[in-house]
Amino acid sequence: MSAQFELILTCPKSLEGLLKDEATELGLIDAKERIANVQGLADMATAYRLCLWSRLANRVLLVIKRFPLKNAQELYDGVYDIDWRDHLEPTGSLAIEFTGQGSGIDNTHFGALKVKDAIVDRLRNNRGERPSIDKQYPDVRIHARIERGEATVSIDLSGHSLHQRGYRLQQGAAPLKENLAAAILIRAGWPKIAAEGGALVDPMCGVGTLIIEGAMMAADQAPNLYREHWGFNNWLGHIPSIWKQVLQEAKERSEAGLAKPPLWIRGYEADPRLIKPAHNNIERAYLEDWIKVYQGDLATFSPHPDKGQKGLVICNPPYGERLGDEASLLYLYQHFGEALRNQCVGWQAGIFTGAPDLCKRMGIRSHKQYSFFNGTIPCKLVLLNVSPAQFVVQHAEQTTEEASTTKPVAMLSEGAKMFANRLEKNKKQLAKWAKQQNITCYRVYDADMPEYAIAVDLYDDWIHVQEYAPPRSIDPEKAQTRLLDALSAIPQVFDISPEKIVIKRREQQKGKNQYERQNSEGHFMEVQEGDVKLLVNLKDYLDTGLFLDHRPMRLRLQEEAQGKRFLNLYCYTATATVHAIKGGARTTTSVDLSKTYLDWGKRNLLLNGFSERQKLIQADVMEWLENDREEYDLIFIDPPTFSNSKRFEGVFDVQRDHIKLIELAMNRLSNKGVIYFSNNFRKFVFDDDLKEKYHVEEITEQTIDMDFKRNTKIHHAWRITK
Known part of the structure; x- marks a missing residue:
């Protein structure tokens, strides 16, 4: 009977059960699961076979000694007592991996140093x-671990981690480790499907890890067959004759597997930059006859190799890490579900x-879920x-003829239906009004x-969605579910492509935050507001360049501007200035601290055929007013709630500073002139002394248009004269 050794097979957390089954099948005796490892007994042939064939393990460790210890000296003594001449030449090289702490050993570096000194x-x-x-290619790699007052010293037979098969020299931004990819395929039932001649498709394949691992399984190819360096190569306990026999068996199995007619295995990848790396990885795995990869997104995904053939669709979609990803990911999953329902009936799928x-938004009920960790x-x-039978789909009301050509869409949840009903109602109420007013941009829901x-x-034909940060009293999971409900309803209500929906999160902004660039796509589009054209940018900034709620104020300014000298303070993108010029203003002066928005304002002027020689002044408004000596007949002031300012202890506060601001503006106003003042600070209170000194009329109700009637606190507005 061959000598038996104790082995420890390490693995990523959550793979222990699968690894135990695999190791037992490969010959491990009395296998037991531990956290992130499996332990058991095996002869040397089985140890080699585990190194070569395990698709799930990270390392195969051969235990050479276990001993109790109470302090660092006992660690040194226990390691020193091992006859290291059975493992390593005095002139050889070694590396030490140390894990755990306790028994007077506070850090792994100190523990590794003690083990090294003893050897x-x-x-x-x-x-x-x-x-x-x-540390890179030692003759022997030693693993030492302290746990519950016991030290375990092992020889690492694997060398570098077994998940590094050697074929993947190029990878994408968020790659799956090879052993995790193998675990996913095993859980998804691919070995059984492959044995029955089924197909394998990954519609988001990246550099091909899932389909390469799947092809290796189908072709009966040992995952580490082509590895050149092993941890046991220069270990004195290595038995080359047994290794050669195990390796030869693996080569013969691989040759026989690759000689079979290849299964239909395909990958699709939208990013053209990943296609060449995927091809290179496939070639290094010697699987180019088994796997084909095509550049294309889900729209080109077509998993039907032959009529009647079935198989497994497997993929690892993006998780979403940036703000706004919820929308694009939701529509990706919905689109993926639609592709499965339309093209993959009878197949299995694993996401x-x-x-x-x-x-849950894919329109297909899941029958099983497994928990994993990806890192x-x-x-x-x-x-x-x-x-x-597992589809969750619906059709809108349609004729029989229409139903035969209309694709099903994912059924909305009860919450999404409720939201969709409200959105549809609002849309119908506003669409006719907007058309009559010649308005192509307005608020549908708030x-x-x-x-x-x-x-x-x-x-x-674009939708701009702003998610208000939920209060702390709201369960974040419920808030996320409701957001997804809303986002799933929007494309259906507006019959709009998901690519034309932009989502942002709106929180209280201070200083310059609301004006800072969020993106850099430079995607400007033209919208209509009455007889004026304006440029908006939905993606690059938190705000779009057009405050929709001030539309009535802009139109009022246009009506009153004829022959007037117009001053626009905190002018933003100068939309009110455009309206004033359209209304016949004699001169216009627009002041803002941001060069970015003044340049945007210049573009708005040129878009409407107006001369860029209109005064656009980059300055702090308060400082500029103190120094200006011109007179104006019509002044519009729409300050931010807060803004950085050198003059006011570093920040402009509209509640505190509106008195000074209005006084400065009144000094520039002609005797029969008018100031329109507004802001969106909900708790704002207009100063009583100003009301006594000037004629102040609140006109908020008159400046709320039909699309903001549901939120009359969107802003406050006043008309001020001398």
């Missing part, structure tokens, strides 16, 4: 020769995701049986139902 001292010979340290709630990210593998705390604005 070197034991092997140092009379000539003073001693082993050297080589490995860090956002499992989005799988530190908790993830789930969601399994679907793509069968009409947190009408408090639980759906978003604003939905229509900009021609």
